[in-house]
Amino acid sequence: MTTAHPVSRPSSRRSAPAAGLDTGRLRSDFPILEQQVHGKPLVYLDNAATAQKPRAVIDAMARFYATDYANIHRGVHTLSERATQAYEDARHAVRRFLNAADHREIVFVRGTTEAINLVAQSYGRTVLGAGDEILITGMEHHSNIVPWQLLCQERQSVLRVAPITDDGALDLDAFERLLGSRTKLVAVTHLSNALGTINPIRELAALAHRHGVPVLVDGAQAAPHLAVDVQALECDFYAFSGHKLYGPTGIGVLYGKAPLLRGMPPYQGGGDMISSVSFERTVYQDIPFKFEAGTPHIAGAIGLAAAIEYVLGIGLEAVAAHEHALLAYATARLGAMSRVRLVGTAPDKASVLSFLVDGVHPHDIGTILDHEGIAIRAGHHCAQPVMQRFGIPATARASFALYNTMEEIDALAAGIDTVIEVFG
Amino acid sequence: MSTELRELYQEVILEHAKRPRNFRALEGPVRRAEGNNPLCGDVLTVYVALDGDTVKDVAFQGSGCAISTASASVMTELLKGKSRADAEALFEAFHALVTGEPESMQRAAALGKLAVFAGVSEFPTRVKCAILAWHTMRAALEGREETVSTE
Numbered sequence A: 001m002t003t004a005h006p007v008s009r010p011s012s013r014r015s016a017p018a019a020g021l022d023t024g025r026l027r028s029d030f031p032i033l034e035q036q037v038h039g040k041p042l043v044y045l046d047n048a049a050t051a052q053k054p055r056a057v058i059d060a061m062a063r064f065y066a067t068d069y070a071n072i073h074r075g076v077h078t079l080s081e082r083a084t085q086a087y088e089d090a091r092h093a094v095r096r097f098l099n100a101a102d103h104r105e106i107v108f109v110r111g112t113t114e115a116i117n118l119v120a121q122s123y124g125r126t127v128l129g130a131g132d133e134i135l136i137t138g139m140e141h142h143s144n145i146v147p148w149q150l151l152c153q154e155r156q157s158v159l160r161v162a163p164i165t166d167d168g169a170l171d172l173d174a175f176e177r178l179l180g181s182r183t184k185l186v187a188v189t190h191l192s193n194a195l196g197t198i199n200p201i202r203e204l205a206a207l208a209h210r211h212g213v214p215v216l217v218d219g220a221q222a223a224p225h226l227a228v229d230v231q232a233l234e235c236d237f238y239a240f241s242g243h244k245l246y247g248p249t250g251i252g253v254l255y256g257k258a259p260l261l262r263g264m265p266p267y268q269g270g271g272d273m274i275s276s277v278s279f280e281r282t283v284y285q286d287i288p289f290k291f292e293a294g295t296p297h298i299a300g301a302i303g304l305a306a307a308i309e310y311v312l313g314i315g316l317e318a319v320a321a322h323e324h325a326l327l328a329y330a331t332a333r334l335g336a337m338s339r340v341r342l343v344g345t346a347p348d349k350a351s352v353l354s355f356l357v358d359g360v361h362p363h364d365i366g367t368i369l370d371h372e373g374i375a376i377r378a379g380h381h382c383a384q385p386v387m388q389r390f391g392i393p394a395t396a397r398a399s400f401a402l403y404n405t406m407e408e409i410d411a412l413a414a415g416i417d418t419v420i421e422v423f424g
Numbered sequence B: 001m002s003t004e005l006r007e008l009y010q011e012v013i014l015e016h017a018k019r020p021r022n023f024r025a026l027e028g029p030v031r032r033a034e035g036n037n038p039l040c041g042d043v044l045t046v047y048v049a050l051d052g053d054t055v056k057d058v059a060f061q062g063s064g065c066a067i068s069t070a071s072a073s074v075m076t077e078l079l080k081g082k083s084r085a086d087a088e089a090l091f092e093a094f095h096a097l098v099t100g101e102p103e104s105m106q107r108a109a110a111l112g113k114l115a116v117f118a119g120v121s122e123f124p125t126r127v128k129c130a131i132l133a134w135h136t137m138r139a140a141l142e143g144r145e146e147t148v149s150t151e
Helices: A023-029 A055-068 A078-098 A113-129 A144-156 A172-178 A199-211 A259-265 A298-314 A316-335 A361-371 A384-389 A406-423 B003-008 B011-018 B066-079 B086-099 B104-122 B124-141
Strands: A107-110 A132-138 A158-162 A184-190 A213-217 A236-240 A252-256 A274-277 A281-286 A340-343 A354-355 A378-381 A395-399 B029-037 B042-049 B054-063
Touching: A055 A078, A055 A298, A055 B124, A078 A252, A078 A298, A113 A144, A113 A184, A113 A213, A113 A236, A113 A252, A113 A378, A132 A172, A144 A158, A158 A172, A172 A199, A172 A395, A184 A199, A184 A340, A236 A361, A252 A259, A274 A395, A274 B003, A298 A316, A316 A354, A316 A406, A354 A406, A354 B104, A361 A378, A361 A395, A361 B003, A384 B104, A406 B011, B011 B066, B011 B104, B029 B086, B029 B124, B042 B066, B042 B124, B054 B066, B054 B124, B066 B086, B066 B104, B066 B124, B086 B104, B086 B124, B104 B124
Parallel strands: A132 A158, A132 A184, A184 A213, A213 A236
Antiparallel strands: A107 A252, A236 A252, A274 A281, A340 A354, A354 A395, A378 A395, B029 B042, B042 B054
């Protein structure tokens, strides 16, 4: 399996354990991994749904609530100053994480879904008219489909979908053909949560920009697994969620290029996003505050910053290399089982392994694996169009994170053997 | 394999999942209803042919997990020749069984073959799979139009 993104590959081949990450020590950072499920050690392979939290994140949030908590931005007292500092420090941490040009290009939202809805409603409504087009792909998560459908209905615009190939990669020729004079926005996933496919964002952005079309990237799945540099990618918007990046739920980020964000009308109105309010005239704040109405998930932002610090402390290249080795090993083990069919076999993949077992519904696979202590996801993964593309109701999906081990993949394979044994 | 798992995926259930009984469409003047649990991926159509108050024939089509398929299969075997009132009683009894209601275990003997589904009560996330066919059957009996879901 080859990867196109610039990550240093370990010199070891896939038959040997992954070099570099001390998973024994790392796992001890994650208290939830200690437990047993149905009498077996927990093997948590549902990271594409959400990732577990290291003690550093849990403690950072608890410490914040215990010592520094107050409302931000408006207070003149000490606690408010400390809370504001912590929240804005978190914003700067995200700026560094994404290598955005300016911290004002970082908007805190609830998650990737809210980020995309924000762009759809604020940017989308401004630029889209009847007959205009939005281009997405056939591998998108519902959160990068439905906001655009709602927008198209409202503006009488057209949603175009670039198809995917049988191995789950984007059909780049078809994508290019679908970029037309009516295209006003491209929205594409960086890493498919159902298939694991990595899309060549830089290439897609270059193509789109030649047509004067901005690009929004759904980075929910990518941010934990790939080094993201929004300036290098040249995307116009980038969205990701804290909870998949070992941070808390309820916090996420929309990155947007400053000129774009400045030109966009507010998303939600209320306190904090205004600079003055009267019944005659209300003046909005500059970015990013224009898009942060109401009291935010302050502790969430602090938790996210702690998660970023934790991951960068290990190093995203090291994490990506480790996960690459896990995925390669899992692909080899499961691929060798005659009753198993892998779904999503693009050359450039990370973290996600969707599969089917002949004659066994993914649901039943999930239940039996759960009884072996193994947590995977069975279903359509909020990507029903992907399932339809492959003519299946659902897949079983294992997805890897920095704390998973080769032994856990052996457990997964043994669990699948049990599934096959039960069903005969 | 654990006892609960062994009980859920026991011989009878697996057999019915692999070789479902009455797995066909019924032609002619029959009642039919659709059941769909889209989040699970279980889809079925239940056909009921009534002769007055008696279920003359019952069959199903569709695709889904082992639990939903086996439940539909065993249901069709048991309902043939039953009155509508009996069918309703079996529905209630099955519901109680799979949701683990205490008295249901005593009634289990009366359920005959359906008792094999007792294990489902240990798997709350799978209850909706087991009851889909039954809810769909009831919709068919009552002549209801809208697709049934147990999610």
